[in-house]
Structure formats: C-alpha cells, structure tokens
Amino acid sequence: MLIRLLRTRLRPYAPTIALVVVLQLVQTLATLYLPTLNAGIINNGVLTGDTGYVLSTGGVMIAVTLLQILAAAAAVFFGARVAMGVGRDLRSAVFSRVQDFSVREVGRFGASSLITRTTNDVQQIQMLTVLGLTMLVAAPLMCVGGIVMAVSQDVPLAALLLIFVPLLAGVVGLIVRRMPTLFRGMQKHVDQVNRMMREQITGIRVIRAFVKDEHEQRRYADANAELMGVALRAGRLMALTMPAVVVVWELATVAVIWVGGHRIGSGELQIGSLIAFLSYLMQILMAVMMTTFLMMQVPRAAVSAERIGEVLTTESSVVTPAAPVTALSEKMRGRLDIRGADFSYPGAEEPVLRGVDLTARPGRTTAVIGSTGSGKTTLLGLVPRLFDATGGEVRVGGVDVRDLDPQVLSRTVGLVPQKPYLFSGTIASNLRYGNPDATDEELWHALDTAQAKGFVEAMAEGLDAPVAQGGSNLSGGQRQRIAIARALVVKPGIYLFDDSFSALDYATDAALRAALARETADATVVIVAQRVSTIRGADRIVVLDEGRVVGTGTHRELMRENHTYREIVLSQISEEEAA
Structure with missing residues (x-):
C-alpha cells in the first residue's frame, strides 16, 4: 500500500524529483571526492613540502565543498517542496473522499479516526517523502561509492568492511523489524485519545452537570498512559539504533587504525591513504545510518499509508449516477413518494425501517410521529440521500x-x-450556505419568517455578527431558527423539518408555524416532531412504530382509529385538549 500510494502521489512531481536526484548525485560525488583530495595533499604536499600543490589542491577542495553545500541545500529545498505538495494532495484527497461518504461510512470510521488520518497519518507520509528524497539516492550511492574508493586506497584494509557493514545492517534489521506492530498500535491509541478529547470538549456541559470532571480526567489519563506506553516501547527500540551504530563504527575505526598502523610501519600504506580510508569508512557507516533513519520511518509510514488507503479505497454507499437526471419539471418538483422503503445498518440484527410508504404533495403538510427509535430521522435522511434505502425506492x-x-x-x-x-x-x-447569491433582503425575509429577525437585529453587527464553531455562542432555540432560515433562503420544493421546533417555546413555535405556512404554501412540507401541538394541524399524519407505518390520517381520524397515536397524544395533553 505504501509503495502504491507514493507512486501515485509522486507522479505529478516527476520533474522536480529528477532535479533532486541530480542534485543528490552531485552532492554525493563531491563528498566522495573530498577524502581523495585530502589524501593527495597529505601524501604529495605536506609530507614532501610542496606548498604549491597544497594551495592548488586546497583551492579545488574549497570549490568542491561549495558545490557540495549548494547541491545539498537545493536538494533539501526541492525535496521539502515535493513532500509538502504530497501532504497537501493527500489531505485534499482524504477530505474529498470523506465528503463523498454517507453517514454509514462516517460512522464506520469515526470522526476522531478520520481527523487523525487526515493530519497525523499524512504527516508520517510527508516525513518519509522528505527522508526518501534526501537519503534514498545519497545513501546507496555513498555506501557503494565509499566501498569502491576505500578499496582504491588499500585492498587489505577494505576486507574489514566485509565484517562491519553486514554486522551493522544485521543489528539495525533486528531493531527495525519489530517496529510496524508498535507503530500500528500507536496510531490506534492516537485515535482513541483524539476521540476522548473530542467527546469531552463536546460534552463539557454534561460533564460539569454531573460533576464527572475527575472521572473524565481519569479516563483521559488512562488512554494517554496507554499511548505513552506504546510510544515508549517504540522509542526504546529507536533509541537502541544510535548506540548500536556508534559501537560498530568505533569498533571498525579501532580495527582500521590497528591494521593500518601495522601497514604504515611496514611501508605498505601511506598516512594520507589511511586518513582517506577512515573518511570513507565514516561515509559508509553514515550511509548505513541514513538508511537506518529511513527504515525507521518506513514501518510507521506503512501503517499510516494503510490507514489512508482504507479511506481512499472505501466507496460511498451513496453513489452518483452515471447518467444523472439534471432537471425536474416544475409540475413534479415538489412531489415526494417513498415506496416500500427498507433500511438496515451494516451488521444490525433488525432493520430500522420496514416497507415504509409515504406520499407528500406541494401545498400540503405531512407529519411523521412515533416513539423514540421508531425510525423517523432515518426516514427523512433517505430523501436527501444522507444514506440510501436498502430496499424500496424514494422518488423526488x-x-x-x-x-x-x-x-x-x-x-x-x-x-x-x-x-x-x-x-x-x-x-x-x-444563511448563504445553500444559496451564495442571496441578497441581504432575502436573508432578512428568511429570518423574519423563522422568527429570528428580532435577536439578529439586536446584535451590534446584524447579519455580520460572528458565529462560533457549531454556533456555540447562540442558544439552542436561536440555532434552530437560523437553521430554519438557512433552508428558507434556498427556497426548495420540499422542506424536511426533523424535530426542528423542539427548543422553541409554544408562542414562538405557533408564530413560526403560521409564518412557515404562508412561506411554504406552494412547497411540500414534511415535519418530524415529538410535540403533538406542532403537528396536529398537518394535512396528513404518518405514525411510525418500530420502523413500520401503523397509521395514516388526520389528527381526528387517528385519535379515533389508531391506538399508537392516541397513546402518544394522551401522554402529552388531556382528552379534552386533544379533541
């Protein structure tokens, strides 16, 4: 999944990546060339007293060093740009995919997990991309080039590399192979911490009302401690890497100096060549260390790629038609027909809706009422395709x-x-969320109809008054009325009110329904409500019970003929008031 994801996302940046590769080649060749020049200065200049040779070769070394610095800086700059671009594209792709999800897919992943995948997981891919572009070319080339140049300095000394390079690779491999499991658990615990934080921020009023501050702090502390435990285990493994590399490098250095000293004493090796060999040894081991850092990031990025891939490869259960109908006739625009609709959540033992029929027409108000859990909200959700019916059909x-x-x-x-x-x-x-071109006059008219004009006018900024995230700076009733006004601004053919008057007092409720009746006279109105007074005047009332329609008719008809409806009504008002 990681390779496929990177290959797909890096393809648009191919020219920049090619430039980074060239810059890495230049930097690596310059790095490999410097120890040879240094050896030449020592052997042919310092030891022989040739000042001219020292100055001329030193000038070349300065030029090569400047080239190395410029190439390295440019490679990091362009590599970082590519990585940031990949991160931006991935976040955009995940966000776009989530926007296509129905309520079913969002519920399957969970909001906290989707946020983690869009942020933390994408950051892991970004980090791997940066390391890959700055090390993937340089590390192998430096390792191979270092070995070749070391052999060119002295073949017997180079034989030591056959011992220490495989040893270092083996030690690093043992450490890295245990990391994927830890990183996978780490990301799951990050999801859990994010979920709990989201719950506690959203439910802060409930927590305070029930004085559960300490309880929630303990829950969060436990989740945080679990994340810390997994992170510590992963950190200990990562911390072992550097000491292991340093120990092997120090052992290799001691061995090279010991063997090289004997060869210098016997006249088989020059001092400059030994110094150059030590430089190449350091470059080889540095290349292995660079590869190690990259390999340490790969397991975590692989886990993140799997999680991102899950989102990107999940198809929404609400699919856009291949040849969609792009216009409705004005005569038919407000007609709503639900025929034999069934709906079941994945894995549920029982369906939420079973064979529901509902017909609503322009100029008429249809109400849906039922006990809690009877499927009223699910039924309305089928109309705008928040999810699709698993059986039957919904026609608009x-x-x-x-x-x-x-x-x-x-x-x-x-x-x-x-x-x-x-x-x-x-x-x-x-208010303009559904109709960006709405004028201020249309906004005020919608607010007036929704009985929200008064409190908006009382705000100093009026229509420009700030709204906090979720409308947290407004009361529940104010939020409901602005939400109603937002729907009125669109002027749709079908209005769906899902218990949208529950936070209003009776006087405001009555005034709002009277204003709505005038505003929606030519539209179809479907109201879901718990309060009988809100729907008793509807042209047609549909009674739901355990996902089935158990009665339809007017208020008076249902009071005479439907036991379920009569129970609901009499639980709220008296027999005399219901008559």
Whole structure:
C-alpha cells in the first residue's frame, strides 16, 4: 500500500524529483571526492613540502565543498517542496473522499479516526517523502561509492568492511523489524485519545452537570498512559539504533587504525591513504545510518499509508449516477413518494425501517410521529440521500433519488436537521450556505419568517455578527431558527423539518408555524416532531412504530382509529385538549 500510494502521489512531481536526484548525485560525488583530495595533499604536499600543490589542491577542495553545500541545500529545498505538495494532495484527497461518504461510512470510521488520518497519518507520509528524497539516492550511492574508493586506497584494509557493514545492517534489521506492530498500535491509541478529547470538549456541559470532571480526567489519563506506553516501547527500540551504530563504527575505526598502523610501519600504506580510508569508512557507516533513519520511518509510514488507503479505497454507499437526471419539471418538483422503503445498518440484527410508504404533495403538510427509535430521522435522511434505502425506492419529482444529479437534489430538498449545526463565520455566511447569491433582503425575509429577525437585529453587527464553531455562542432555540432560515433562503420544493421546533417555546413555535405556512404554501412540507401541538394541524399524519407505518390520517381520524397515536397524544395533553 505504501509503495502504491507514493507512486501515485509522486507522479505529478516527476520533474522536480529528477532535479533532486541530480542534485543528490552531485552532492554525493563531491563528498566522495573530498577524502581523495585530502589524501593527495597529505601524501604529495605536506609530507614532501610542496606548498604549491597544497594551495592548488586546497583551492579545488574549497570549490568542491561549495558545490557540495549548494547541491545539498537545493536538494533539501526541492525535496521539502515535493513532500509538502504530497501532504497537501493527500489531505485534499482524504477530505474529498470523506465528503463523498454517507453517514454509514462516517460512522464506520469515526470522526476522531478520520481527523487523525487526515493530519497525523499524512504527516508520517510527508516525513518519509522528505527522508526518501534526501537519503534514498545519497545513501546507496555513498555506501557503494565509499566501498569502491576505500578499496582504491588499500585492498587489505577494505576486507574489514566485509565484517562491519553486514554486522551493522544485521543489528539495525533486528531493531527495525519489530517496529510496524508498535507503530500500528500507536496510531490506534492516537485515535482513541483524539476521540476522548473530542467527546469531552463536546460534552463539557454534561460533564460539569454531573460533576464527572475527575472521572473524565481519569479516563483521559488512562488512554494517554496507554499511548505513552506504546510510544515508549517504540522509542526504546529507536533509541537502541544510535548506540548500536556508534559501537560498530568505533569498533571498525579501532580495527582500521590497528591494521593500518601495522601497514604504515611496514611501508605498505601511506598516512594520507589511511586518513582517506577512515573518511570513507565514516561515509559508509553514515550511509548505513541514513538508511537506518529511513527504515525507521518506513514501518510507521506503512501503517499510516494503510490507514489512508482504507479511506481512499472505501466507496460511498451513496453513489452518483452515471447518467444523472439534471432537471425536474416544475409540475413534479415538489412531489415526494417513498415506496416500500427498507433500511438496515451494516451488521444490525433488525432493520430500522420496514416497507415504509409515504406520499407528500406541494401545498400540503405531512407529519411523521412515533416513539423514540421508531425510525423517523432515518426516514427523512433517505430523501436527501444522507444514506440510501436498502430496499424500496424514494422518488423526488417522480425520479428515483439515486438517479438524480446531487446538485439538483440539494436544490430541491431543504433539510433542517434534528441537531442544527452552524459553521464558524457570520450569520450571513451561514444563511448563504445553500444559496451564495442571496441578497441581504432575502436573508432578512428568511429570518423574519423563522422568527429570528428580532435577536439578529439586536446584535451590534446584524447579519455580520460572528458565529462560533457549531454556533456555540447562540442558544439552542436561536440555532434552530437560523437553521430554519438557512433552508428558507434556498427556497426548495420540499422542506424536511426533523424535530426542528423542539427548543422553541409554544408562542414562538405557533408564530413560526403560521409564518412557515404562508412561506411554504406552494412547497411540500414534511415535519418530524415529538410535540403533538406542532403537528396536529398537518394535512396528513404518518405514525411510525418500530420502523413500520401503523397509521395514516388526520389528527381526528387517528385519535379515533389508531391506538399508537392516541397513546402518544394522551401522554402529552388531556382528552379534552386533544379533541
């Protein structure tokens, strides 16, 4: 997965990568050439007293060093640009894929895991890309080139490399092979810590209300300690690498000096050649160390690549049609027909919806009511394709929603969810979320209809008043009314209100419903509500029980004929009020 992911993402940067490779070649050749020049200065200049040779060769060394520095700096610069570009592309790809997911896929991964995959996992791929571009070319070339140049200085001394290079590679290999399992566990624990942090920030009011601060701190501390434990085990392995490399390098240095000293004493080796050999030995071992650092990053990046690949290869259960219907006739635009709809969550023992039929027409209000868990919200979610029905069909404007262009469907259906969510920005930016071209007059009209004009006018900035993430600086009722106004700005043919009046007082609820009746006179309105007073005036009421339709009719008809509906009504109001 790692190789496939990198190959795909690096392809657009091929010219820059080629430049980095050339720069790495120049840097490595310059590095390999310097010890030879140094040996020449010692053997042919210092020991013979030839000052001219020392000065001329020293000038060449300075030029080669400058070339080496420039090539190294340029290679790191362009390599970092490629890595940052790959990170940007991966984040964009993951984000785009998640945007295509239905509620089912988002629930499968979890929000905290998706955030970790978009941030931490992408960073691991970025790090590997940087190390790969700056070391993958230089390390092998320096190792091979160092061996060749070392042999050119003295063959008997080079025989020592046959002992120490395999020894170092073996030690590093033993350490690296244990890392993937630890890194995989590490990323899972990062997911867990992110999930708990997200829960505790979102649920801070509940935590404070039940005085569970210490309990939540212990939970987070336990999760954090588990992450620390795995990280420490991985860190200990990584910490072993450097001492192992240093020990082998020191042993190799001692062996080379001991053997080389005897050869100098016997006249078989010059001092400059021994110094050059030691330089090449250091370069060889440095190449092995560079490879080690790269290999240490590979297991973690491989785990991250698997996790990113899971997201990128997961197909959404809500698929855009190959030949979508791009327009609906005005006569049919507001028609909604749900026929025999079934829906089951993956792995669930029982379906949430079973053979549900619902018909709604323009100019009429259809209400859906039922006990908690009866499938009301799931039923509404089928219309805008938050997820697709696992059986039956949902038709908007006479066309199956699975055959409609998503843009057409979003313009035709306006959903006000059970939990209204506002984005950070301003009142105006939230209202224009579905219709960027809406004028200020249209925004104020929508706010007036949603009974939100008063509190927005009371804000100093009006439409430009800031909104915090999630609308946390507004009350629940204010958020609901702005969410309703946001749907009104789009002017869809079908309005879906999923228990969107629960946070309103009775007076505001009544005023809002009266204003909505005028505003949506030519549109189809479907209301899900727990409060009987909100839906008793609907043209048609659908009663759900355990995912099945157990009754349809007006309020009076259902009170006479439907036991389930009668129970719900009498649990809220008296017999006289219900009449």
